Amino acid sequence: MKSFIVLGLGRFGISVAQTLYDMGYEVLGVDADEKIVNEYSRHIVHTVQADITSEEFLKSMDIKRFAAAVVSVGSNIQVSIMATVLLKELGAKFILAKAQDDFQGKILQKLGADKVILPEKDIGIKVGHNLAAESFFDLVEISPEYSITSIESPPSWYGKNIGQLAARTKYGVNILAVKCQQKTNVMPGAGTVIEKGSIITVLGKNDDLEKLSTLE
Amino acid sequence: MKSFIVLGLGRFGISVAQTLYDMGYEVLGVDADEKIVNEYSRHIVHTVQADITSEEFLKSMDIKRFAAAVVSVGSNIQVSIMATVLLKELGAKFILAKAQDDFQGKILQKLGADKVILPEKDIGIKVGHNLAAESFFDLVEISPEYSITSIESPPSWYGKNIGQLAARTKYGVNILAVKCQQKTNVMPGAGTVIEKGSIITVLGKNDDLEKLSTLE
Numbered sequence: 001m002k003s004f005i006v007l008g009l010g011r012f013g014i015s016v017a018q019t020l021y022d023m024g025y026e027v028l029g030v031d032a033d034e035k036i037v038n039e040y041s042r043h044i045v046h047t048v049q050a051d052i053t054s055e056e057f058l059k060s061m062d063i064k065r066f067a068a069a070v071v072s073v074g075s076n077i078q079v080s081i082m083a084t085v086l087l088k089e090l091g092a093k094f095i096l097a098k099a100q101d102d103f104q105g106k107i108l109q110k111l112g113a114d115k116v117i118l119p120e121k122d123i124g125i126k127v128g129h130n131l132a133a134e135s136f137f138d139l140v141e142i143s144p145e146y147s148i149t150s151i152e153s154p155p156s157w158y159g160k161n162i163g164q165l166a167a168r169t170k171y172g173v174n175i176l177a178v179k180c181q182q183k184t185n186v187m188p189g190a191g192t193v194i195e196k197g198s199i200i201t202v203l204g205k206n207d208d209l210e211k212l213s214t215l216e
Numbered sequence: 217m218k219s220f221i222v223l224g225l226g227r228f229g230i231s232v233a234q235t236l237y238d239m240g241y242e243v244l245g246v247d248a249d250e251k252i253v254n255e256y257s258r259h260i261v262h263t264v265q266a267d268i269t270s271e272e273f274l275k276s277m278d279i280k281r282f283a284a285a286v287v288s289v290g291s292n293i294q295v296s297i298m299a300t301v302l303l304k305e306l307g308a309k310f311i312l313a314k315a316q317d318d319f320q321g322k323i324l325q326k327l328g329a330d331k332v333i334l335p336e337k338d339i340g341i342k343v344g345h346n347l348a349a350e351s352f353f354d355l356v357e358i359s360p361e362y363s364i365t366s367i368e369s370p371p372s373w374y375g376k377n378i379g380q381l382a383a384r385t386k387y388g389v390n391i392l393a394v395k396c397q398q399k400t401n402v403m404p405g406a407g408t409v410i411e412k413g414s415i416i417t418v419l420g421k422n423d424d425l426e427k428l429s430t431l432e
């Protein structure tokens with residue numbers, strides 16, 4: 001059972017902690033603010049009040065037992081720098097750090113962060129792609145040329161089944177899932193019928209996905 | 217050619233604007249700060265200095281011509297509320313607004329925002345899933361049971377081709393792409409060989425993906 005330590009329970013930190021906790025993983029949340037520590041003990045159970053830049057505290061945590069350590073204090077570069085350096089020295093397996101801008105991110109990576117997150121920038125890129133995809137569903141880039149996205153079924157597909165559509169041959173896309181009335185059919189068989197209102201998850205070249213989203 | 221208007225060029229706003237601009241879409245960036253307007257005119261070309269809460273300004277923008285309007289001023293709820301309400305009245309096709317917390321997000325949705333983004337919270341959820349996925353690559357949930365993730369090729373797969381692996385029959389997963397030395401082969405043919413160090417993007421049930429990531 002993997003366990004994680006989250007240092008700093010701001011909006012980003014608590015979101016990571018809560019997500020992991022809800023998935024069933026063991027999470028330890030750390031914050032200097034007593035009110036926050038008490039508030040979140042009802043949500044992720046294991047919280048402790050401490051200064052994340054304290055070497056003594058971090059040494060007492062047996063950092064090596066965590067699959068990853070998340071440094072989620074973005075507004076104070078000194079705090080995140082110190083915590084990152086200490087975690088690296090204590091042999092943390094994987095350090096993920098939140099940063100406010102590219103420069104801060106570079107510094108943290110040079111000092112040992114394995115991955116740096118810039119929330120506003122990273123989500124901005126995702127949102128930009130979603131808006132362009134016209135369907136406002138998740139768009140995942142598989143490679144510079146290919147992506148996975150969800151589109152509303154083109155009207156000309158209503159009543160046809162996967163076999164008849166021959167999507168790969170005719171449209172160059174691979175149909176990964178068909179969602180109809182809240183029910184999602186993943187890796188659908190050839191007999192699966194597309195209905196009005198179906199949401200189709202497809203994989204293909206960006207140009208082909210663009211063409212498909214404008215198909216009548 | 218779709219065009220977008222981004223109101224507020226903070227880190228989130230400029231990231232959305234830059235992403236859309238780099239994809240070839242027409243973007244208009246608006247900010248009250250002259251320095252920012254000049255700075256970004258070199259990056260997204262069309263920027264204008266204005267107060268996004270000014271009804272006169274928004275009326276002069278012919279808001280209906282934009283595929284979407286992004287309200288990206290998160291720190292001042294009054295500004296984002298006013299801008300959202302005005303955009304709704306002017307018939308904006310799609311309003312995406314940035315919010316600082318769930319409560320602010322609810323208010324904006326009630327006032328007309330079609331989609332609300334909470335950067336720290338939304339990216340925290342994504343990061344939580346990536347950390348749990350063990351491979352720290354993108355994990356996309358297709359449905360409550362199925363996800364798409366990238367894993368390092370299991371050693372027992374080295375030297376085998378896609379046809380020999382029969383991944384769907386043997387492991388219950390659909391191989392969507394194989395990345396070898398920076399080169400990504402999407403919708404790989406049966407003859408594609410898996411090499412040491414290959415990164416494989418797979419679709420399957422969460423339990424099957426978990427088993428695969430621990431395969432020898």
Ligand SMILES: Nc1ncnc2c1ncn2[C@@H]1O[C@H](COP(=O)(O)OP(=O)(O)OP(=O)(O)O)[C@@H](O)[C@H]1O
Pocket residue numbers: 007008009010011012013030031032033036050051052053072073074075076079098336
């Ligand atoms: N030295 C420290 N030791 C422990 N906790 C700290 C320390 N410094 C800050 N914190 C805590 O980290 C949390 C996040 O800090 P802060 O709000 O400065 O970062 P942020 O990156 O702006 O947060 P958010 O994720 O909400 O954007 C706060 O709850 C704060 O109490």
Ligand SMILES: Nc1ncnc2c1ncn2[C@@H]1O[C@H](COP(=O)(O)OP(=O)(O)OP(=O)(O)O)[C@@H](O)[C@H]1O
Pocket residue numbers: 120223224225226227228229246247248249252266267268269288289290291292295314
């Ligand atoms: N009424 C307004 N009209 C036009 N621009 C504005 C207005 N209010 C704020 N801005 C601009 O919006 C930008 C973002 O504002 P602010 O920093 O308050 O939001 P933020 O959500 O914290 O940004 P970030 O995306 O960096 O987190 C700033 O560049 C600011 O000049």
